[in-house]
Amino acid sequence: MYKLIALITGILISVMISINGVLAQQYGVFPATVIIHAVGVVFALLACAVKRVKPFPRSESPWWFYLGGVIGILTTVFNIFAFGRISMTSIVALTLLGQTVASIVVDATGWFGMTRRPFRKLSLIGLVFCLAGIALMLDSTVTEASIAVWFSLAAGLTIVVSRSINARLGAKIGALQGSFVNHLVGLPVTIIVALVASGYMLPTSTVSGFRPWIYLGGVLGVAGVLIFNIIIPKVSQFDLTILTFVGQVFTGVIIDLATVGITFDAAFIGGIVITGGIALNLAVEYYEVRRSNKKDTNSNQASQ
Numbered sequence: 001m002y003k004l005i006a007l008i009t010g011i012l013i014s015v016m017i018s019i020n021g022v023l024a025q026q027y028g029v030f031p032a033t034v035i036i037h038a039v040g041v042v043f044a045l046l047a048c049a050v051k052r053v054k055p056f057p058r059s060e061s062p063w064w065f066y067l068g069g070v071i072g073i074l075t076t077v078f079n080i081f082a083f084g085r086i087s088m089t090s091i092v093a094l095t096l097l098g099q100t101v102a103s104i105v106v107d108a109t110g111w112f113g114m115t116r117r118p119f120r121k122l123s124l125i126g127l128v129f130c131l132a133g134i135a136l137m138l139d140s141t142v143t144e145a146s147i148a149v150w151f152s153l154a155a156g157l158t159i160v161v162s163r164s165i166n167a168r169l170g171a172k173i174g175a176l177q178g179s180f181v182n183h184l185v186g187l188p189v190t191i192i193v194a195l196v197a198s199g200y201m202l203p204t205s206t207v208s209g210f211r212p213w214i215y216l217g218g219v220l221g222v223a224g225v226l227i228f229n230i231i232i233p234k235v236s237q238f239d240l241t242i243l244t245f246v247g248q249v250f251t252g253v254i255i256d257l258a259t260v261g262i263t264f265d266a267a268f269i270g271g272i273v274i275t276g277g278i279a280l281n282l283a284v285e286y287y288e289v290r291r292s293n294k295k296d297t298n299s300n301q302a303s304q
Contacts, residue, residue: 002231002234002235003235003239003243003282005227005230005231006231006235006239006240006243006244006247007243007244007246007247008247009224009227009228009231009243009244009247010243010244010245010246010247010248010249010250010251011247011248011250011251012220012223012224012227012247013220013224013244013247013248014247014248014251014252015220015251016217016220016221016224017248019213019214019216019217019220020032020036020217022211022214023035023036023214023215023217026214029076029080030190030193030194030197031194033073033076033190033193033194034187034190034191034194035215035218036217036218036221037069037183037186037187037190037218037221038187038218039215039216039217039218039219040179040183040218040219040221040222041180041183041184041187041218042218043218043219043222044176044179044180044183044184044222045180047176047180047222048176048177048180051176053174053176053177054177055177055180055181056177056180056181056184057173057174057177059172059173061168061169061172061173064165065165065168065169065172066169066181066185067165067185068162068163068165068166068169068178068181068182068185069162069166069181069182069183069184069185069186069187069189070185070186070189071158071161071162071165072158072159072162072166072182072186073186073189073190073193074154074155074158075155075158075159075162077193077197078151078152078154078155078158079091079095079151079152079155081148081151082094082148082149082151082152082155085145085147085148086142086144086145086148086149086152087139090137090138090139090142090149090152091148091152091155092137093133093134093135093137093138093270094134094138094142094149094152094153094155094156095152095153095155095156095159096130096134096156096241096245097131097134097153097156098152098153098154098155098156098157098159098160099156099157099159099160099241099245100127100130100131100134100156100238100241100242101156101157102156102157102159102160102161102237103160103236103237103238103240103241104119104127104237104238106160106164106237107119107236107237107238111164112161112164112165112168113168114164114167114232114237115233117236117237117238119238122281122284122285122288123238123239123281125277125280125281125284126238126242126277126278126280126281127238128277129273129274129276129277129278129280129281130242130274130277130278132273132274132277133270133271133272133273133274133277134270134274135270136266136269136270136273137266137269137270137271138266139266160237160241163225163228163232163240164232164237166178166179166182166225166228166229167228167229167232167233169181169182169229170225170226170229170230171229171233175226175229175230176226178225178226178229179222179223179225179226179229180222182225183218183221183222183225228240242274242278243278245271245274246274246275246278249271249272249274249275250275252271253268
């Protein structure tokens, strides 16, 4: 159940990224980030009002519980500084690699108060296919701009750290309130970053007319953080990373079909390899669970 939700969350993230991309084309990357967080704060606040819960309840939580939103902004900043120095395909691959490594470490060590989940032998199938897909997605640009490589790897690391911290806060004050705090804390930081780094903005779009749907990225962002806050205690970071990526790949293919058409490039091929590996991994896990349950049932019947 929770793994299915993780997969659906990947779909949600892919749609959100597409919407935010259009917003960034119209206003620039950093102003768009400010708008996304502002919309997220307002939407989360309204959701708290509808549910009649305090958006910012008093808590004895450590100060670092409130840094999830700030660390999440670092993901955007790292990706922006990597953009243009290495290919977009390499950025996606390296970010996924950073997430994969960080997820395995957090699962094994229980950092940030996460549940310790030792790496399972069955997950080796998914890991091997994941690494193979990442290798296919990398190109020669990674050898030409080492600093951009580290930025992309760091972006993957911050994704795992941010959602882990958000989950801890959400468990303490509520999943919805945690999502509100995430965007509220991140908003002033995005404003500062936008003012300082205005020279890195993308050119604005020449598209005219009011398109209200391009402002929905903040709403989907609140929903994404909310879902992560709920399912992270139930799903390993490794499974969460891979399943959300698979959801993004499938949705990306659908979006491409509806807009510009599919390009059978390295990103597409690598994504298919990873998706196939995860599907095989899940099938093997399902078979092992059924076999184990059947064995337990037969054992209980024999004992009776």
